[in-house]
Amino acid sequence: MRLLIVEDDAPLASGLRRILEAEGHAVDVTSRGEQAVLAASQERFDLVILDIGLPQIDGFEVLRRLRAQPRQASGPLPVLVLTARDAVDDRVRGLDLGADDYMVKPFAMPELTARVRALLRRSQAHGGPRIVHGPLTLDTVARRAFLRSEPLELAAREWAVLEVLLGRVEKIVSKESIIQAVAGWGDELSPNAIEVYVSRLRSKLEPAGIKIRTVRGFGYMLEEYKEES
Amino acid sequence: MPARSLRAHLLRLLLPPIAALLVLGALVAYYPSIEPATRAYDQALVDVGISLGSYLRAGSDGYRVELPVAVDQVLRRDAYDKVYYRVLGPDGEQIAGDRGLPEPDAPPESSTSYNTVYEGQKVRAVAIPAKCGLSLCRVVVAETMVKRNRLARDILVSTLLPEMLIAFATLVIVWFGVKRGLGPLARLSDEIKARSPGDLRSIDAAGTPEETRPLVSALNDLLGQLSQASSHQQRFLADAAHQLRTPLAGLRAHTELALAKPLPEPARSELEQVHAATIRTARLANQLLALARAEPGARGDAAPVDLKGLVEAEADAWVHQALARDVDLGFDLAPAPVHGDPFLLREALANLVHNGIEYTPRGGRVTVRTGESGGQPFVEVEDDGPGIPPAERERVLERFYRVPGTPGTGSGLGLAIVREIAAGHGASMVIGEGAGEKGCRVAITFPRG
Numbered sequence: 001m002r003l004l005i006v007e008d009d010a011p012l013a014s015g016l017r018r019i020l021e022a023e024g025h026a027v028d029v030t031s032r033g034e035q036a037v038l039a040a041s042q043e044r045f046d047l048v049i050l051d052i053g054l055p056q057i058d059g060f061e062v063l064r065r066l067r068a069q070p071r072q073a074s075g076p077l078p079v080l081v082l083t084a085r086d087a088v089d090d091r092v093r094g095l096d097l098g099a100d101d102y103m104v105k106p107f108a109m110p111e112l113t114a115r116v117r118a119l120l121r122r123s124q125a126h127g128g129p130r131i132v133h134g135p136l137t138l139d140t141v142a143r144r145a146f147l148r149s150e151p152l153e154l155a156a157r158e159w160a161v162l163e164v165l166l167g168r169v170e171k172i173v174s175k176e177s178i179i180q181a182v183a184g185w186g187d188e189l190s191p192n193a194i195e196v197y198v199s200r201l202r203s204k205l206e207p208a209g210i211k212i213r214t215v216r217g218f219g220y221m222l223e224e225y226k227e228e229s
Numbered sequence: 230m231p232a233r234s235l236r237a238h239l240l241r242l243l244l245p246p247i248a249a250l251l252v253l254g255a256l257v258a259y260y261p262s263i264e265p266a267t268r269a270y271d272q273a274l275v276d277v278g279i280s281l282g283s284y285l286r287a288g289s290d291g292y293r294v295e296l297p298v299a300v301d302q303v304l305r306r307d308a309y310d311k312v313y314y315r316v317l318g319p320d321g322e323q324i325a326g327d328r329g330l331p332e333p334d335a336p337p338e339s340s341t342s343y344n345t346v347y348e349g350q351k352v353r354a355v356a357i358p359a360k361c362g363l364s365l366c367r368v369v370v371a372e373t374m375v376k377r378n379r380l381a382r383d384i385l386v387s388t389l390l391p392e393m394l395i396a397f398a399t400l401v402i403v404w405f406g407v408k409r410g411l412g413p414l415a416r417l418s419d420e421i422k423a424r425s426p427g428d429l430r431s432i433d434a435a436g437t438p439e440e441t442r443p444l445v446s447a448l449n450d451l452l453g454q455l456s457q458a459s460s461h462q463q464r465f466l467a468d469a470a471h472q473l474r475t476p477l478a479g480l481r482a483h484t485e486l487a488l489a490k491p492l493p494e495p496a497r498s499e500l501e502q503v504h505a506a507t508i509r510t511a512r513l514a515n516q517l518l519a520l521a522r523a524e525p526g527a528r529g530d531a532a533p534v535d536l537k538g539l540v541e542a543e544a545d546a547w548v549h550q551a552l553a554r555d556v557d558l559g560f561d562l563a564p565a566p567v568h569g570d571p572f573l574l575r576e577a578l579a580n581l582v583h584n585g586i587e588y589t590p591r592g593g594r595v596t597v598r599t600g601e602s603g604g605q606p607f608v609e610v611e612d613d614g615p616g617i618p619p620a621e622r623e624r625v626l627e628r629f630y631r632v633p634g635t636p637g638t639g640s641g642l643g644l645a646i647v648r649e650i651a652a653g654h655g656a657s658m659v660i661g662e663g664a665g666e667k668g669c670r671v672a673i674t675f676p677r678g
Contacts, residue, residue: 009479105475217560
């Protein structure tokens with residue numbers, strides 16, 4: 001994947017570049033907002049990591065100009081905003097302007113790489129009909145699931161719950177938001193029903209090493225797939 | 230200096246002059262009315278003397294008074310007072326009547342009235358000259374003071390009573406008048422009291438009386454300066470956060486990059502120390518900034534905040550922290566609407582959750598609850614770690630204090646920050662035991678919405 005880092009602090013920018021290159025991405029770095037806007041208009045990037053505290057035009061303005069550009073054919077360009085400020089307003093403003101995710105400095109590198117992966121996966125899911133998670137593959141067009149290339153039987157509601165979890169790997173998802181995403185108009189779905197679907201999904205997926213963690217009193221988290229050693 | 234009540238002060242100032250005016254008024258009313266009454270009573274005595282004089286006869290053996298008993302009785306008769314008389318000859322010799330009734334200092338040319346004492350009583354007397362043959366004899370008539378004193382008392386009462394009523398009415402008018410007069414000041418103070426600490430808008434001078442305008446404009450000047458100072462501080466804090474966090478992010482990135490590579494042993498553990506110190510420094514910077522922001526005057530505007538939503542927004546980050554330490558972080562969330570600064574409330578919750586995760590052994594449980602109890606919104610964090618001994622519960626709220634023997638590398642600022650933020654929101658903070666008298670439970674209860 002091709003990533004653009006917009007960060008004026010040279011040590012942080014070089015650290016980010018090396019970490020993301022180690023993940024196998026092609027990384028460009030700029031310290032100036034104008035250059036970032038220009039680069040994004042001329043070349044194709046899969047993700048932008050954008051610092052808010054830039055000299056001259058700040059990150060908010062860069063974000064606004066990026067969003068004003070014509071959309072790429074493969075869908076909107078994901079933007080991960082970095083900020084050193086903690087005002088809630090900044091977060092709201094960033095997300096309002098169309099940032100896809102938000103991280104407050106300083107952050108742990110594994111968290112950054114996990115979020116980058118999640119954003120890339122999400123943007124690809126927009127484009128392609130297939131969702132891949134370790135040995136699991138969901139063909140969203142044919143509505144067929146495969147586990148280690150074997151067809152996997154999933155009820156409609158199980159499929160819907162799994163799709164929600166797959167869209168937010170390594171993020172906790174509340175039962176309420178699963179209900180909202182899964183239940184159609186006029187459907188009554190209780191939190192207990194969600195528990196039932198999740199436990200059925202677990203019995204089907206856990207043998208293949210795919211783990212759904214319960215967050216007590218909150219919801220679930222689909223863990224990132226780790227190759228069993 | 231004790232607070233001085235303007236009302237009491239005014240009353241203290243007004244009481245002595247009012248009392249003096251009362252006395253003066255009584256005197257001014259008393260003397261003009263007692264004078265004619267005294268003259269009228271004296272005249273009655275003079276009349277008795279003249280009547281007595283008409284009974285004076287000059288004979289060959291001297292003067293005598295031929296007073297029939299009936300007349301004597303009539304002359305001496307009086308409803309209240311005893312009447313005395315005495316008739317003296319031209320040379321002062323006793324002719325008739327009460328011997329020893331004192332005469333005036335000088336023989337009277339005409340009728341003279343005077344006060345004297347007879348038989349141990351105060352008496353009012355008149356002395357009048359009376360013809361006896363070719364000479365002038367003297368007649369003295371006196372009476373005790375009962376009816377005169379009674380008259381004086383009546384006059385005094387009838388003038389003092391209305392005066393006292395007027396004085397009392399004046400005091401009542403002052404008491405309530407001061408309250409009414411100070412009404413605009415009371416409204417001003419209510420308006421200022423109703424403000425949140427961060428509300429530094431100018432006070433509207435319209436509708437305040439002219440006399441309070443200088444006060445209002447002085448307050449507005451002060452508020453203006455404060456609000457400028459506060460926005461300077463906010464800007465400074467935001468800049469400081471940026472200046473600290475960006476290099477820390479770089480430092481953390483590079484140490485994590487280095488640690489991802491194979492390293493010889495002493496270098497690895499040293500680098501791990503650097504990494505831990507970087508994380509601690511970042512946290513300390515956050516806490517110091519939170520503490521600075523929690524200072525009154527630096528606070529942002531209060532807004533309606535649901536603690537449940539606040540926890541939900543942070544839950545993801547906290548769960549990952551907990552997983553990294555193999556702690557089961559759970560939730561029990563019901564709506565808990567409060568009014569406050571979202572940044573500070575988030576920081577307070579983050580500190581409580583961080584403490585729970587930090588001080589609970591691997592495999593432990595930490596639970597975050599929000600909700601309303603008896604109409605009061607609350608948030609609490611409970612863990613099943615070692616807990617805080619009762620004797621230490623007060624001290625852990627002090628800045629930089631850490632319970633002796635505590636593992637980990639906390640700064641000792643967390644609970645001090647939480648307490649500061651709770652106090653700033655009018656909330657109370659209680660440290661107790663967790664369920665089954667195990668672990669630690671910190672609850673923050675907010676005032677009723």
